[in-house]
Amino acid sequence: MSFLERIEERPGAAELRAASYRMLGLKRGATCVDVACGAGHAVAELVRKGLKVTGVDADPDAVEAARQRAPGAMFHVAHSAELPLEAGSMDGYRALRLFHLLADPVPTIVEAHRVLRAGGRIVVGGQDYGFLLIDSSDQDLTDVICLGLESRTVSPRATRTLRDVLLDAGFSDVEVAVHNEVVTEHALMAPQLKSAAAAAVEKALITQEDADGWLAEQARRGRRDRFLAVVPTLLVGAHR
Incomplete structure (x- = not known):
């Protein structure tokens, strides 16, 4: 849960959520389901906009946290392919x-097509790991390390x-x-950088020495205010 909280409270996360609401374009009183609602940040914001919101997540702990954040919403523990709606x-x-x-x-x-009324609006999306940009003095090594990060994910390029x-x-x-999130604070990305480097070593894409050197360079960039990462998120909207 702490990870979900951190993701939604990072700089740029509120802006991304707002962009998805604009793409939905729903009026007060409309019904909306937020699937994979996590800790309920979007559900709470949509309720405050006057929508009748249902949050769904496969994780019971996430749903419990979301209930506390948005007591005015309905919640279900369910898989995205089997909605109780x-x-x-x-x-x-x-x-x-x-x-x-x-x-x-x-x-x-x-x-999603089943539960939406005719003319209803869908907005889906997320990060495509193949588009992640991290500045480095060795861009080829960085690209290989990003492949390591992709290996930790079931479908890293599904959003496209x-x-x-x-x-x-x-x-x-x-x-x-x-929607592009520009990150210049090394500490915000440090856990993902370590995970990516470790995965690249596990997959025998790079050596441990390569990983240690790359992580040290990124840390130095952070100390010198030279760290830069760009995290693109794709938003895809449509009508039923």
Whole structure:
């Protein structure tokens, strides 16, 4: 739960959530489901906008935290491909930070199509790990280390397929937007950097010496205010 909290409270996270709400374009009183709701940050904000919100997450601990954050919402512990909602019962559907965890996005999108009313609005997306940018004096090594980070994820590049998946599922007016989070504070990315380097070593993509040297360089960049990472998130919206 502390990880989920940190993700949603990082600089830029509130802006990303707001961008997804604008893409949803729902009016007060509309029904909306937030799938993979995590600790409930988006659910709470959507409730304050006057929406009737249902939060869904497969993690019971996440749902409990979300209930405390947004007591005015309805919650369910369920998988994204099996929502305990009636067909056509939702005006809006939102799911971010989900698809990199799924081996196949199709059942989740098909289920979204089922629970949305005709004309309803969907917004899905998340980080595509293949687009992560980290500045370094050795960019080739950095690119290999980023491949290590991808190896820790079920579907690291799933988000780029969502436009096709939505069209195949019968959605229309599909639009794609890119939200970039620029990170210049090394401490915010340090855990991910260590995880990426460790994974690259485990996969025999680099040596431990390579990893240690790269991590040391990134730490030095942080101390000199020279650290830079750009984390793009794709938002894909459509009509049912």
